[in-house]
Amino acid sequence: MTNPLGLEGFQHVYSGKVRDLYAPLGPDGAPVPDRLMLVASDRISAYDWVLDTPIPDKGAVLTRLSLWWFDQLADLVPNHVVSTDVPAAVAGRAVIVRRLEMLKLEAIARAYLTGGGLEEYRAKGSVCGVPLPEGLEDGSRLPEPVFTPTTKAPVGEHDLPMSPAEVEELVGADVAAEVSRLTRAILARGNEIAAERGILIADTKVEFGRAADGSGGLVLGDEVLTPDSSRFWPAAAWQPGRSQPSYDKQFVRDWLTSPESGWSRSSGEAPPPLPERVVEQTRAKYVEAYELLTGETF
Numbered sequence: 001m002t003n004p005l006g007l008e009g010f011q012h013v014y015s016g017k018v019r020d021l022y023a024p025l026g027p028d029g030a031p032v033p034d035r036l037m038l039v040a041s042d043r044i045s046a047y048d049w050v051l052d053t054p055i056p057d058k059g060a061v062l063t064r065l066s067l068w069w070f071d072q073l074a075d076l077v078p079n080h081v082v083s084t085d086v087p088a089a090v091a092g093r094a095v096i097v098r099r100l101e102m103l104k105l106e107a108i109a110r111a112y113l114t115g116g117g118l119e120e121y122r123a124k125g126s127v128c129g130v131p132l133p134e135g136l137e138d139g140s141r142l143p144e145p146v147f148t149p150t151t152k153a154p155v156g157e158h159d160l161p162m163s164p165a166e167v168e169e170l171v172g173a174d175v176a177a178e179v180s181r182l183t184r185a186i187l188a189r190g191n192e193i194a195a196e197r198g199i200l201i202a203d204t205k206v207e208f209g210r211a212a213d214g215s216g217g218l219v220l221g222d223e224v225l226t227p228d229s230s231r232f233w234p235a236a237a238w239q240p241g242r243s244q245p246s247y248d249k250q251f252v253r254d255w256l257t258s259p260e261s262g263w264s265r266s267s268g269e270a271p272p273p274l275p276e277r278v279v280e281q282t283r284a285k286y287v288e289a290y291e292l293l294t295g296e297t298f
């Protein structure tokens with residue numbers, strides 16, 4: 001398996017849209033059994049495309065934000081973070097984590113109604129089997145966060161909504177209830193903190209695993225409450241009844257859908273490279289979100 005970043009002592013395991021997974025190698029050249037390294041790239045995706053143009057520092061900003069959230073949530077749930085002692089080539093945007101047996105589901109919670117949840121609500125008056133009040137619109141705040149899990153689809157396929165019964169069949173009733181409780185609690189805590197700082201987190205996707213030896217309970221893996229795993233909205237612009245502007249991707253979306261880009265979503269062609277001003281505006285939004293939420297300077 002090729003090693004895209006040429007990281008000595010690491011074996012490339014998997015590449016997602018914007019992140020990569022590596023296995024640290026031991027002195028014998030074999031993967032260290034209970035460790036992985038998550039690397040966040042500067043890649044950005046929009047309209048289901050990974051864009052050609054990187055956003056400088058995006059990987060580092062989102063890594064630092066996720067680490068900060070793991071700390072804010074440590075009283076709620078243990079996490080997989082081991083250290084940030086990583087190769088210089090990925091310093092600041094990679095994390096050494098405990099290797100877990102990951103649950104085969106995307107644990108999603110929604111605090112505001114939009115996207116796929118809104119579509120289901122409009123069709124059924126409920127989301128993932130949870131009845132919702134009448135009269136909700138795009139962007140409506142839900143009475144409390146709703147657990148709306150999906151499958152982890154193979155690459156190139158779409159994740160599918162899971163009913164409570166399907167989650168219980170997959171992981172058992174007790175673990176299903178705990179995953180639901182924790183996912184909703186993480187989003188509620190995230191919004192308690194973010195709303196004070198001008199950001200609404202409409203929904204979020206987290207991943208849980210269990211220690212490989214089966215000991216202990218659920219461990220929070222992956223990344224947590226970043227603009228890549230969650231919908232971030234500027235609180236000041238919140239207006240139910242329309243599509244909400246994205247905190248971090250609106251400059252990209254606006255340019256790609258403007259005549260200036262010469263691109264059409266329906267063309268099936270890859271989007272063109274982003275102009276430098278859009279790159280700089282987008283980088284600034286990631287840094288702004290990090291600094292507002294954490295109170296730290298990037």
Ligand SMILES: N#Cc1c(N)ncnc1-c1cnn(Cc2cccc(F)c2)c1
Binds near residue numbers: 015019038099102223
């Ligand atoms: N986190 C975590 C994790 C863990 N602690 N133990 C075992 N497996 C995983 C794991 C497997 N896939 N992913 C998703 C993912 C994340 C980051 C980059 C990617 F390319 C892909 C996470």
